[in-house]
Amino acid sequence: MNRPRSSALLALTLVLIAVGLLVLNLAGYLGPIQSLALRPFGAVQGWIYSRVAAVRSLLTAPGDVPALREENDRLRAQVSELEQEVIALREQASEADILAALLGYARGRPENRYLAVNVIGRDVSPFIRSIWIGRGSDAGLLRGMPVVTERGLVGRLAEVHATVARVQLITDPATEVNVQLQTSRSDGALRAQVNGELWVDLIDQTAEVPPGDLVLTSGLGGAYPSEVPVGQVLTVRQRDFDLFQQAVIQPSVDFENLDIVLVITNFQPLQLTPEVP
Amino acid sequence: MGYLLGVPLMALLAILQSTVFGTFRLLDGAPDLVLIAVVSWGQTGRTREAMVFALLGGLFLDLLSGAPFGLTAIGLILVAFLVSRLEGRFWEANFLLPLGIMVAASVIYHADLFLATAASGRPVDLDIAITRVFLPSAVLDVLLALPAAQLALRAHEALFPPQVKVG
Numbered sequence: 001m002n003r004p005r006s007s008a009l010l011a012l013t014l015v016l017i018a019v020g021l022l023v024l025n026l027a028g029y030l031g032p033i034q035s036l037a038l039r040p041f042g043a044v045q046g047w048i049y050s051r052v053a054a055v056r057s058l059l060t061a062p063g064d065v066p067a068l069r070e071e072n073d074r075l076r077a078q079v080s081e082l083e084q085e086v087i088a089l090r091e092q093a094s095e096a097d098i099l100a101a102l103l104g105y106a107r108g109r110p111e112n113r114y115l116a117v118n119v120i121g122r123d124v125s126p127f128i129r130s131i132w133i134g135r136g137s138d139a140g141l142l143r144g145m146p147v148v149t150e151r152g153l154v155g156r157l158a159e160v161h162a163t164v165a166r167v168q169l170i171t172d173p174a175t176e177v178n179v180q181l182q183t184s185r186s187d188g189a190l191r192a193q194v195n196g197e198l199w200v201d202l203i204d205q206t207a208e209v210p211p212g213d214l215v216l217t218s219g220l221g222g223a224y225p226s227e228v229p230v231g232q233v234l235t236v237r238q239r240d241f242d243l244f245q246q247a248v249i250q251p252s253v254d255f256e257n258l259d260i261v262l263v264i265t266n267f268q269p270l271q272l273t274p275e276v277p
Numbered sequence: 278m279g280y281l282l283g284v285p286l287m288a289l290l291a292i293l294q295s296t297v298f299g300t301f302r303l304l305d306g307a308p309d310l311v312l313i314a315v316v317s318w319g320q321t322g323r324t325r326e327a328m329v330f331a332l333l334g335g336l337f338l339d340l341l342s343g344a345p346f347g348l349t350a351i352g353l354i355l356v357a358f359l360v361s362r363l364e365g366r367f368w369e370a371n372f373l374l375p376l377g378i379m380v381a382a383s384v385i386y387h388a389d390l391f392l393a394t395a396a397s398g399r400p401v402d403l404d405i406a407i408t409r410v411f412l413p414s415a416v417l418d419v420l421l422a423l424p425a426a427q428l429a430l431r432a433h434e435a436l437f438p439p440q441v442k443v444g
Contacts, residue, residue, distance in 0.1 A: 010325055011358035014332045015351055021336070022347030030346060037340055041292060045341075049296040056300065121341060122299035124291070126306060126387070126410040127394040127401055128343040132295070158343060166343055173400040194402040195409065196305070256300075 035136075035161040042164035046120040046134040053119075053259045057094045098260045105150035106262065112225070113266040115139060119258045120164065129172035129192070131258060136161045144223070144269035147261050152229035152252035153177070153217060154261050156269070170230065171196060171255055179230055180218035181247075184208050187218055188247070190230060198231060200247045207245070209236045215249050222270025282436075283330045290314055291337035306413025309386065311338055313421050315357050316382045317429035320375055323437075324361035331357035344390070345397060352389030356382045379422040383415040 024030050058068065099116060106114045117139075121132040135141055137160050147154040147167045155175065158168035170177055170192065177190040179200055186207035188200040200215060213233040219226025231249040238245040290310040298308045311334035319327035335350025342349065360378065387410055395401045 007324060007328070007358065007361045010328055011354055011361070014328055014354045018332060018335065018347040018350040018354065021350075022345055025346035034340060034346070041288070041337075041340060045292050045296055048292060052297050052300065121292070121295035123342050124295050124299070124338045125342045125344045125349070125390055125394070126414065127390060127399065127406070130343050132341065168343070194400055194405050 035163075038161045039163050042120060042132070042134060042136075042161075045132065045164075046118060049120045050118065054088075054090055054094065056257075058090055095260065101150040102260065102262050105148075112264050114262040115141070115265050116260055116262055117165075118260055123166070128174075129169045129196075129255075130155070130158060131167050131169065131261075133165050133167055133261060133263075134163070135263070136163045136165045138162050140265060141165050141263055146224050146228070146264045146267055146269075148228055148264065149253055149258070149261055151254070152231065153224065154253055154255075154258065156224065157263065167261070169255055171198065171251065177224055177230065178218045178220040179215050180226075181207065181209055181233070182214040182216060183210060184213075187220065188215075190215070190249070198249045198251055200233075200249055201244060203245045203247060205238070205243065205245055209233055209238075209245065209247055211235065213247075215247075224269075225264060225267050280326060280329055283326065283333050286314070287311060287330055287334035288337050291334060291341055294338065295341045301417075303413035303417055305409040306411075306415075306417055308417040308421050309383065309414060310421075311335070312353060312356065312382060312386050313379070313418055313425045314429075315353055316360055316375075316379055317422070317425040318433075319357055319360035320378070320426055321429050321433040323433065324357070327360060328354055328357040344393060348393040349390065352386050352393075355389065356386050359385070375426050376419050376422055379419050380415050383418040384411055387411050387414055 021030065025034075102114070102116055106112070115135065117133040117135045119131050120134045123130040123132075133147075141157060141160050143157050143160050145157045147156055153170055155167045155169040155172070157165050159166035168175055170190065173192050173194050175190075175192060179188050179190045180186065181188065181200070181203065184204075184207040186204045186209070188203040190198060190200050192198050203209060211233050215230045215233065217224045217226055217228040217230060229252045231251040234248045234250050236245060236247045294307070294310045298310060301307060315327050315331045315334060318330060331353035332350050335353040336347070338349045338353075339346045360382065363378065387406075391401060391403070391406050391410075
């Protein structure tokens with residue numbers, strides 16, 4: 001058998017294996033295997049992501065730069081173990097700051113029970129906006145649970161494995177959130193555009209929507225709890241011939257710098273749309 | 278031995294793609310480490326291993342993605358197969374040619390992801406995908422292609438030294 005033909009046969013065989021796995025997955029047979037495989041993956045992912053987050057906070061904290069440079073000069077003269085120690089301490093301090101802010105948020109909403117979870121990675125597909133967190137069904141997490149930070153709504157759990165879970169962000173185009181505008185109390189539907197912008201659609205034409213108006217979850221539909229901040233109105237598009245007006249909003253959460261999130265564990269979503277992978 | 282090395286290597290690259298390189302974004306594009314590794318290894322002439330790496334790497338990426346399990350693997354196998362068809366024809370003609378191959382590989386890979394995402398019913402837009410994902414990703418992949426090709430060549434020489442006749 002010549003080499004090109006043998007390569008084609010190998011490629012065909014591998015594609016058939018991949019298709020077989022795809023079919024098995026769609027039929028739901030691979031769930032336990034995926035959970036098992038994600039255990040070591042989640043552990044390594046979490047370890048690496050926490051180091052990346054520590055280095056990122058080291059590089060992006062503008063107020064700390066002069067002090068850090070000075071400290072760095074001193075540390076250069078010391079052994080590398082001490083440098084490692086500094087990075088580890090900064091990571092803990094950064095985590096403590098985040099946890100303190102999250103705790104303050106949780107105390108302000110005593111009706112909810114929260115579980116603080118580390119972010120361990122991002123979705124590798126550029127067309128899906130989701131993150132991986134380092135807890136799963138072993139910690140009592142269930143699909144559909146809302147995820148927040150002290151700044152507002154992050155998304156909800158779309159996939160839950162034993163030790164990790166995937167959070168579908170509200171910036172994912174497949175997500176829809178029922179929201180309410182704070183000033184006019186008008187309802188709307190938040191949808192992320194494929195270019196990453198967040199739009200609130202289906203706002204009543206007669207509603208006053210001032211720029212800067214706060215957008216909160218309405219709780220309608222039962223997928224998310226009510227009164228969770230989502231963002232602020234940037235601009236409004238109102239045309240006489242349209243049935244509804246639309247607003248572009250600035251999300252209150254910085255989705256690029258999520259390190260720790262809170263999962264609301266006592267919220268039971270009333271309905272779940274079928275999962276769109 | 279190459280096949281054995283592929284499992285931990287592809288797993289590590291998939292994790293790095295999800296953690297470290299997931300934060301180095303240009304618009305919505307990010308470097309595709311597994312794709313770069315598969316193409317680079319294919320360019321060393323180990324095309325059959327590259328195809329197996331494509332399956333393994335694709336499955337690891339699918340584990341870390343909300344996309345249907347297996348779809349990324351199919352795209353990567355297709356890319357590895359195309360690299361195998363070009364084996365030995367261009368690589369030594371001009372050092373810039375591998376970069377062209379990487380651009381083509383990146384576009385094919387993202388086109389596969391795009392089609393799979395669209396087929397699964399998620400809202401996608403081709404124009405936006407081209408400007409925000411295809412092109413930025415291709416740029417980042419090409420930036421890493423040359424060092425990756427050199428690294429793959431060195432690894433190939435170390436693992437599979439050329440046989441010489443003595444006497």
